[in-house]
Amino acid sequence: MYSQFIKELIDLPDVLIQKVRKEEERWIFELSLPEQCPLCPVCLKRTIKMTCKKKQWMHGYAQRIGIFWIELPVERRRCGTCGMTFSTSYPAIAPRSVATDAFQQWVAQSCIGTSIQAVARMLKLPYTTVERWFYTHAPSFLSNEIQPKAVCVDEFAFRKGHDYGVAIMDAETGEVYAIEAGKNEEAIGRALAHVSGSVQYVVSDLAPAMKKAIQGICPEATHVVDYFHVIQLFTDALERCRKYLDKGGKKHGNVRYVCRLLSQCPEKLIEEERQIVREWCNESDYLKSVYQSLQHFRYVSKSKDVQQAKRRLEAWIHRYSFCPCSVVRAIAKSLVKRTDEIISCILSPYSNGKMEGTNNKIKLIKRRGYGYRNIQRFALRVRLETANIL
Template identity: 90%
Template sequence: MYAQFIKELIDLPDVLIQKVRKEEERWIFELSLPEQCPLCPVCLKRTIKMTGKKKQWMHGYAQRIGIFWVELPVERRRCGTCGMTFSTSDPGISPRSVATDAFQQWVAHSCIGTSIQAVARMLKLPYTTVERWFYTHAPSFLSNDIQPKAVCVDEFAFRKGHDYGVAIMDAETGEVYALEAGKNEEAIGRVLAPVSDSVQYVVSDLAPAMKKAIQGVCPEAKHVVDYFHVIQLFTEALDRCRKSFGKGNKKHGHVRYVCRLLTQRPEKLTEEERQTVREWQKESDSLQAVYQSLQHFRYVSKSQNERQAKRRLNAWVHRYLFCPCSAVRAIAKSLVKRTDEIISCMLSPYSNGKMEGTNNKIKLMKRRGYGYRNIQRFALRVRLETANILS
């Protein structure tokens, strides 16, 4: 039973366990290969054994004993036909490496969800060695078959205010497919190119570069504007109207000034102060107009089909396109330019909410790695963290 457990722990085919020994703090499993005669890799003829020696490889890790090693014979063989000389051992082990492929893949898999430095400290291995194994084997964990139905596209910051990038994510599974540096139309086109054949819905914000890139790379896909960014037009208009009240550079702000004008009798106010109060009335009317347009648009967004959505949106535009409030007119003009995207936003079940949450994950990965100088390695790390490989 003990030998069977060791065989399952070692997980190497066609090997025989000779014995187990301990050298200082290293546990070593001595294995023997079955009788074999490897063929020449050039002419595929029989070879002759020249010399033989034993070599050790790191092959596994256990919590109590640490890294355990396997010891296998390495033969130097020569082809009698073409004279080719080569080294041979178990097919799953490279004679020139210090660890088996299975151990390297396990180490690379352990780095997902944590830092490479933490794994290197746990295994007491050089950081550069663990890093090389990770970037060698980690790409094999990802699937190359990328055919999403709906994707989300959004920008994120490498350095706030300096360097930006664009990420594309599956709207259903939450897996990030690609990252590109920059946030212009060319960068968005590059990130959309791998999924342009299969994608049917593309969700993004109201940026003009997004619309141009989607129309150029995915002309047959429906462009869906995120509902949050549409409502953001109204909230920003409300902020602009509120900020218009904040006039005055006094020590205590304009609070005391406003309170005095509102509590005084009208006949005690000067003509200039009365004009100020009249302007406040106009601003309050603007606030009310923005609120009314927002509530009306929320009613419009509850449409059941495309025909009903177009009819309600056209009615909203005709009602507020010539509104006395300039902020409401600006919102109406923005929606007129994006009529098709707004209708898709009303009818589509997709949104950019997952992408906004993933942007926070990307920011945390960047901080955990203390920044990345290589965009390809950073993209690989983000893909591994969002691909649900650990589950």
């Protein structure tokens, strides 16, 4: 029974257990293999044993005994035909390593969901050793079959105002597939190249570089503009108008109240609040134009099919392209350049909301790690955190 327990603990079916001993705080299992004669790796002829010495490897971890080691004989053999000399090796055990592959993979898995430093302290191992094992074996935990139907593309800041990156995320599962440094068209194209084979929908903001990269890398995919960024064109104009007319004074509470009244749908306001908005619009033609264009676009966004969306969007553009208000004309000009993307935005169920939340998670991972050695390691950590491996 005791021998069977040790056999299951070691999990090496082909070895024979000789004995167990303890050296100071280290538990060592002496193992051996059945008698065999390794062949020469060059000519595949029989070899002769020259010397033999025992070597130890870390192989596992148990709650009560900590790290336990295995000890196996390593023979130095010589081929009698070609004179080749070599050392015997075992499957999944590198001859120059201090730990078996199974133990290294277990340590790498233990680092997912926690910090490398915490695992190194628990096992009483050097931080650099655990870090090397983690970045060696962690890529094998991720699936190589990347075939998303819809992806979100967005930029984030490594360092605000200085270094930026681009992230590609599955719009349905929330898994990040790639991170590239930069936010220009080339960086976006490199990130999209990872998913260009299967993607059908690409969701992005209104940046011109996004549109050019998507057309170049994924020409057959449907480009969907995020609805939030379209509405943001109107809300930014309303915010500038609020500051110009100084509605709500300087108090934070009043500012939020005014912003809510201007950006909210009229149906969701009570009659008293709607009357307040009417008075503001009567005071300023600028505010009235922006507010009316926003409510009219919300009516356009309620379209249920392509033809209805095209008809309503064309009517909106025809009405506001020559509006006396310059800000509304600028918004109309922006929408004219992206008519197809706006229609896809109205009819598609996808948005960039999940990507915006993931951007915050990426920043938290960056701060928690106090920086990373290179972008490849940072991208690997983000992929592991968002791939739901735990």
